[in-house]
Amino acid sequence: MNIQKIFKNYDIRGLVPKEINSKIAFEFGKGFASYLGNFGKIVVGRDIRKSSEKLKNSLVDGLIHAGCDVIDIGLSTSDMVAWSVKNLKADGGVMITASHLSQEWNGFKFFQSDGRIYGMEELKQNLLPLLKNKKILNSRKGRIENNEITEDYISSIISRIQRINGKKSLSGMKIVFDGFNGMGSIVVPKILKRLNADVIEINTNLNKGFAKPPEPKEETMKEISQKVLELKADLGIACDGDADRVLFVDDNGNFVPGDETLIFAAMKYVNSNQNVVFSLDVSQKLVKYLEEKKRCRVVYSKIGDFFVTENMLKYKAVFGGQPNGHMKDPNFVLYDSGPFFATFLPSLLSYLEKKLSELRRTLPSYYKFTKSIHHKNPKVAIKKLIKKVKEKNCEILSELDGIKFNYQNSTFLIRPSGTENNLRLIAESEDEESVKSGLEEVIKWIEL
Incomplete structure (x- = not known):
């Protein structure tokens, strides 16, 4: 197999077992350890796909045989790996996931020591040549440590959001959450309930596999729209398979385009003369509205998390994202966090004492x-x-x-x-x- 084929635009992914399998996972673990100097700590997490645990075990085997210690955080969202790398002061991280793709796919996301994802060009140039190197194995074998970070991660989200929006409770707010049978299911309902929201969960059973493609968009969010109307809920929230994306339904059951969510968040984050970074595909009309209202600067980025993050660092941006549901607060972690912004928007609505449909009416039509x-x-x-x-x-x-x-x-x-x-x-x-x-x-x- 031509291994370059699984190096996609934004991460590494392929069909299991034809393109991604235990042997490949071992080579990636060994190669990544070598790239980092055959020492240090690596955080590893995985999603719920049937192939993920086996791939994780092989990847970890490659890492420790090449001399790295491993912190295994088990089932996790992608941003939990990024957050753990940053907060546990690890040297890197790997998430085993194929994000929004169906069960027959799997792959890897590689993280830097500050929680940023690696760019694919860097991985192609530096990791690819190491994958078949038989001399990488180290005489010092690394150790494996299991670390349950969920509670600390949840506390960190709540603490950061309360600093932004105040400590107002979500009491009295009825929220429907669609986990798409993915990893957002393990944390988003917990966070919202801890803030006293009334949470109705759909598709949060991790043992059922994906009931539908784990990608929230207007076509796949009909079920949650109907449930919001049926239950007279305040809003609906949906995350993709690895929960690095989040999209919403308003109190009238209408899908909320990600462009609008970006503007709502940016309006809270940004002050005069500060920068935000959006990918090129964001609504130009809403960008103009934001710049006029907040007297800020919107910097455009190529589409892709890596490019948005690099521009956020370059321009010292206070917020960034893409209209497909990717959003990041650099003071939380330099990676997109569905659980963070699944909590942020209800908290913002509570702070403003507004319904989501009311907030939407403040935006220009487009x-x-x-x-x-x-x-x-x-x-x-x-x-x-x-x-x-x-x-x-x-x-x-x-x-x-x-x-x-x-x-x-x-x-x-x-x-x-x-x-x-x-x-x-x-x-x-x-x-x-x-x-x-x-x-x-x-x-x-x-x-x-």
């Missing part, structure tokens, strides 16, 4: 449309498109990844897919009709 366009050579198409956009004297907002520009009262982001011969297109305006009028012409600019 319509967002997404489309994939097949192209035999997306990168060449983007180069030609950029030339056309400049010929048309459009206002260019970014060329970080493809091109983001304004044309005919609409904003367009067109970029090459990282995995397929497709162009990803996002069009946004005040209403659907405005988007359609500009969209037809812009698509003609792309040479199919």
Whole structure:
């Protein structure tokens, strides 16, 4: 097998056992230990997939045979690994998960000593050459320590959020939580109940496997929307498989786009002249609203957690995220935390004494449309498109990844897919009709 195939855009993942198996896991453990100098402490966690425990055992075996000590935190969310690395002063961490993908997939996320995830280019250049090196095994065998960090992690979330939003209880707030049978199920209900919320859980049984694809988005959140309406709940919350993403349903049962959640959080975090970092695919209309209201600066990043984090550090941002539900508070941990922001938003609503639907009405109206366009050579198409956009004297907002520009009262982001011969297109305006009028012409600019 060509092992480079499992090095994806944002993490390492593949089909089990064809692409990811115990042998591969051992090699990754051995190689990561060697990359870190064959010593130190590594935090390891895993999700609930059937293959995860076996893969974890093999990865740990590789780590200790190469000389590293291992802190095994067991079943965990991805951000629990990142948080543990930072707070236990470990030298790195590994989470065994395939995030929002189905059961037949699995993989690895590698963390740095400050809780940041490693970029894939760095791992390809430095880890890949070590995977087949037979000389890595160390005469000193590392030790394994089991560490139950859940209570400390929960206390840390509550403490940080109460510093931001005050110590107001969630008493009287009815919340529906959909765990998608994933790792958010082990902590999110506990945190909310500890703050005295009335929590109704759906799909939180970890023994049932994924009842549906563990990826919260409008199409997969119909069940929680219905439950919110049926129970007259204040809001619904859903996390993906490893709980590094969180999305919401308001008190009217309506799906809340992640763009809006980013703005609600940023409005609380940011002050005048401070920076926040958002990925390019965020709503331009909401960005403009935030900048005008808070007199802050929004810095655009390429799509992907690693890129958002690096820009947050570069620009000393107080908050960052992506509209697919990834959000991070750098003072909690430099990785996206679904459980943290699953607690943050109800706490913010309690502080403001508002319903989520009321908060949404304070935002400007906008319509967002997404489309994939097949192209035999997306990168060449983007180069030609950029030339056309400049010929048309459009206002260019970014060329970080493809091109983001304004044309005919609409904003367009067109970029090459990282995995397929497709162009990803996002069009946004005040209403659907405005988007359609500009969209037809812009698509003609792309040479199919």
